[in-house]
Amino acid sequence: MAQSGSDTASASELRAEITAMRQQLDALERRLQALEAPGAQGRAIAPVNSPPAAPASVADGAQTEPAGVVASAAVSPPDTQSMMSVPGVEASVLAPRESVSDPSLAASRPDSQAAPTDAELKGFMPIPGTETRFRIGGYAKLDAMYDPHAVGNDDNFVTSLIPLDDTPGTDAANFNLHAKQTRFNLEARRPTPLGNLRFYLENDFYGSSSGYEYRLRHAYGQIGNTYAGYGYSNFMDADALPDTLDFEGPGSTIFLFIAGVQHSFKLGRHLHLSVAAEDPQTQLDGGNAQVDGVTNAMPDLSARLRLERERGHLQLAGLYRRLGYIDGDDKHHDQAGGLSLTGSRSLGDRDLLLFGGHWGQGMARYVSDIGGSNRDAVIDSQGRLHALTSYGGYFGYTHYWSADWRSNLVYGRLHMPDEDFLAGDAFADSRYGALNLIWSRVPSWTMGMELLYGQYQQQDGRDGDALRLQGSLQYNFIK
Numbered sequence: 161m162a163q164s165g166s167d168t169a170s171a172s173e174l175r176a177e178i179t180a181m182r183q184q185l186d187a188l189e190r191r192l193q194a195l196e197a198p199g200a201q202g203r204a205i206a207p208v209n210s211p212p213a214a215p216a217s218v219a220d221g222a223q224t225e226p227a228g229v230v231a232s233a234a235v236s237p238p239d240t241q242s243m244m245s246v247p248g249v250e251a252s253v254l255a256p257r258e259s260v261s262d263p264s265l266a267a268s269r270p271d272s273q274a275a276p277t278d279a280e281l282k283g284f285m286p287i288p289g290t291e292t293r294f295r296i297g298g299y300a301k302l303d304a305m306y307d308p309h310a311v312g313n314d315d316n317f318v319t320s321l322i323p324l325d326d327t328p329g330t331d332a333a334n335f336n337l338h339a340k341q342t343r344f345n346l347e348a349r350r351p352t353p354l355g356n357l358r359f360y361l362e363n364d365f366y367g368s369s370s371g372y373e374y375r376l377r378h379a380y381g382q383i384g385n386t387y388a389g390y391g392y393s394n395f396m397d398a399d400a401l402p403d404t405l406d407f408e409g410p411g412s413t414i415f416l417f418i419a420g421v422q423h424s425f426k427l428g429r430h431l432h433l434s435v436a437a438e439d440p441q442t443q444l445d446g447g448n449a450q451v452d453g454v455t456n457a458m459p460d461l462s463a464r465l466r467l468e469r470e471r472g473h474l475q476l477a478g479l480y481r482r483l484g485y486i487d488g489d490d491k492h493h494d495q496a497g498g499l500s501l502t503g504s505r506s507l508g509d510r511d512l513l514l515f516g517g518h519w520g521q522g523m524a525r526y527v528s529d530i531g532g533s534n535r536d537a538v539i540d541s542q543g544r545l546h547a548l549t550s551y552g553g554y555f556g557y558t559h560y561w562s563a564d565w566r567s568n569l570v571y572g573r574l575h576m577p578d579e580d581f582l583a584g585d586a587f588a589d590s591r592y593g594a595l596n597l598i599w600s601r602v603p604s605w606t607m608g609m610e611l612l613y614g615q616y617q618q619q620d621g622r623d624g625d626a627l628r629l630q631g632s633l634q635y636n637f638i639k
Contacts, residue, residue: 245284246293248351252276253430253468255506257558258566258600259403260301260608260634261341266378267398268387270424270432272349272358276399283638284349292350298343298362301634303405307334311614311626315340315369316408319574319590319614320529324624340365340372341407355384360391377417385424394422394436395462395526397475400502400516402556402570402594405610405632410572410592411529412552414477414500414518420459430468437461442483443525444545445538445582455484455491472505472513483522483537483547494537494545496522514556522547529574529590538581550576554592564601570594584620591615603639608632 254276310330312321345362367373380389420438440456464477498520524535554572598608
């Protein structure tokens with residue numbers, strides 16, 4: 161009889177456990193149904209183990225909610241940090257903003273913080289059995305361009321390529337469609353004892369002027385505050401680049417993809433100093449001199465001091481280079497470098513100002529309009545090397561008409577005053593202007609129209625100007 165009583169007690173305990181498990185499963189099912197129900201977004205879901213709230217009396221006229229769901233009005237909205245899909249990563253102190261080309265997304269940041277254009281780090285998925293999370297992102301973008309007269313480049317509005325006024329065959333109108341800006345990226349993040357680890361790989365299809373060839377944009381790793389790989393130069397500021405449909409942007413911007421290593425030091429609250437050593441590449445105008453080859457005796461060195469606040473940021477960057485070339489057994493060198501000041505400033509709730517300016521000698525490689533044009537330095541008739549001076553600036557003003565509509569007014573100018581060392585047909589001055597209207601009805605879909613105007617002048621005073629009307633459609637994978 162005693163044994164029978166014990167069996168009865170065991171059966172009762174088993175039934176109680178089964179009942180408890182059923183209650184847990186019912187609670188899980190109610191929670192899942194609440195998440196999938198229309199309008200569930202923005203509501204706070206009660207913990208699974210919490211008891212269902214007592215239903216309000218129908219006679220009282222109260223609306224009933226599904227069990228386990230609390231009305232959003234009673235819950236304060238979550239902050240950005242709690243919404244981020246990668247634990248342990250800090251949100252940017254800069255205010256969130258939109259950008260068509262989104263250069264901020266790929267930029268290296270202290271502690272691999274989130275970008276202001278990607279505040280929530282959406283779309284990351286965990287790799288089972290590891291602490292690593294990854295995502296595949298990017299966008300598809302179609303650009304349509306109409307040029308009343310030739311502008312020198314069918315795909316991008318490059319002011320230094322605008323034909324001169326008297327150039328034959330430039331009066332014909334031209335229409336062009338392309339999708340070369342379409343972009344794919346792969347990003348992985350995970351915590352480590354040395355800080356957050358980030359790996360970033362990105363490409364677009366600007367590898368050929370006549371077709372769609374893969375072009376590497378970024379391939380780097382960062383652990384804590386140490387970065388190594390291929391991507392933006394430490395000397396540039398991706399957060400200060402204006403929001404244009406045209407992929408080129410103002411010719412006076414500092415913009416360069418380069419291999420290098422850099423490290424950031426925290427000096428204060430949102431104040432960092434970043435130093436870098438990057439791949440050198442002397443770009444010379446040989447003139448009539450005999451050049452057997454360029455020499456790169458040391459890496460390009462740069463440092464930037466960056467202060468961030470909720471209303472904007474300010475960055476001061478410096479660059480040092482050693483240019484050189486070989487003439488037989490003779491080696492010739494010259495010092496080069498420059499300074500850059502860039503930043504952003506929120507003006508109220510609907511306006512944003514982006515700006516930048518630079519001055520330097522022998523730094524043409526880093527400047528958008530004259531990079532790759534062999535304008536770092538020139539060799540005079542005596543074989544001496546002269547670093548060429550360049551300076552310029554730009555601004556971009558963004559106004560949000562509503563949550564869906566925004567406009568940008570952009571202007572930039574670049575100048576090279578070294579007429580004593582340059583040929584008459586060399587670059588002297590360029591100006592860039594853009595005005596657009598952009599509609600983002602939903603975050604993953606954007607369209608817009610943009611009017612572009614540019615001027616170009618040579619050292620001999622000959623000049624030309626050009627006009628372009630551009631329309632764009634863009635589909636983001638993650639937003």
